[in-house]
Amino acid sequence: MPVDRLPDDMLLAGLATGDEEIAVAFVRRFQRSVFATALAVVGDRQLAEDVAQQTFERAWRHAQVFDSRRGSVRTWLTTIAHNLAVDTVRTVRPVPVTPDDLAAVLDAVATGPEHHVINAESTARLRRAIAALPPDQARALVLAAIHGLTAREIAEFEHIPLGTAKTRIRAGMSKLRATLHAE
Numbered sequence: 001m002p003v004d005r006l007p008d009d010m011l012l013a014g015l016a017t018g019d020e021e022i023a024v025a026f027v028r029r030f031q032r033s034v035f036a037t038a039l040a041v042v043g044d045r046q047l048a049e050d051v052a053q054q055t056f057e058r059a060w061r062h063a064q065v066f067d068s069r070r071g072s073v074r075t076w077l078t079t080i081a082h083n084l085a086v087d088t089v090r091t092v093r094p095v096p097v098t099p100d101d102l103a104a105v106l107d108a109v110a111t112g113p114e115h116h117v118i119n120a121e122s123t124a125r126l127r128r129a130i131a132a133l134p135p136d137q138a139r140a141l142v143l144a145a146i147h148g149l150t151a152r153e154i155a156e157f158e159h160i161p162l163g164t165a166k167t168r169i170r171a172g173m174s175k176l177r178a179t180l181h182a183e
């Protein structure tokens with residue numbers, strides 16, 4: 001059977017053997033989904049390429065621990081890519097946004113790489129829904145969703161208890177979901 005027709009799990013098992021032909025077939029099969037996952041999180045092509053390479057290196061090093069009962073090879077790889085991308089975003093440490101600058105941040109999201117994924121109507125709906133939130137919830141939501149900060153990091157930045165940060169994020173998401181669903 002040609003290498004490019006092997007099932008995903010067999011390609012992954014062959015990757016651990018160090019066979020160059022299998023490695024090339026493995027990367028070719030999954031490179032688009034891995035890159036797309038990384039790009040969706042980091043928003044920068046160069047960083048996404050770095051994350052994709054790290055993803056394939058990690059898959060090669062940990063191929064033997066893959067468990068097909070827990071999901072597909074594609075899911076496993078995109079999870080690795082997502083986690084590495086989030087780690088990459090966190091190391092870049094964004095500058096926190098003041099409530100007054102919230103509209104500018106939302107404008108930046110609408111003109112960045114996300115614009116290719118979200119059409120203008122959806123962006124406008126999202127901007128209106130976030131603007132309708134109480135400022136503390138909107139700020140927490142933007143810090144978490146756009147800047148990738150954890151609840152703990154938001155709590156430290158805002159000088160509030162961790163539980164309060166979590167509540168603001170959760171309440172903001174709930175109100176945002178209800179508003180978008182109602183439209």
